Amino acid sequence: MTVLDKVNDPKDIKNLTALELEELATNVRDAILNRVSQYPGGHLGPNLGVVEMTVALHKVFNSPVDKLIWDVSHQSYPHKVLTGRKEFFTDKDKFLEQQAIQTLKKMNMTLYESVIHLHLLQQLWDMPWLEICKEKKKIL
16 A cells, blocks of 8 residues: 555645655656656646645645645646545546546646636736635635
8 A cells, every 4th residue: 555545635644754755755756657658748747846845735734725826737736636636647447537637637626726727827817806706705
């Protein structure tokens, strides 16, 4: 059993030791590498580049209460693996049901995403408007 097998939610990361966090990062990287390398256009490099950062963010911050902003989905796969969607990377049948990695980019149907992934500058521009709309109950 790997450390990733024990992680189904960011709160599962909170009590991991430094060695377990290293193993978790390796598990996440392997899951992404094994799945994305099978399909062209899966944005492998940017996702592999943020694995340790994503593990650290979820260790330190209280997601989903603390909001994390990703620069488009090109960096969000580790986040998705750690927020209950690892089966799309570890289970081939589940992955094929989603008809390729492109679907994962659009998956904002969990409490860990509040907007569709946009480029960072667009998100920063939209954030004040999103907060105003939330306050006025115009959006979820």
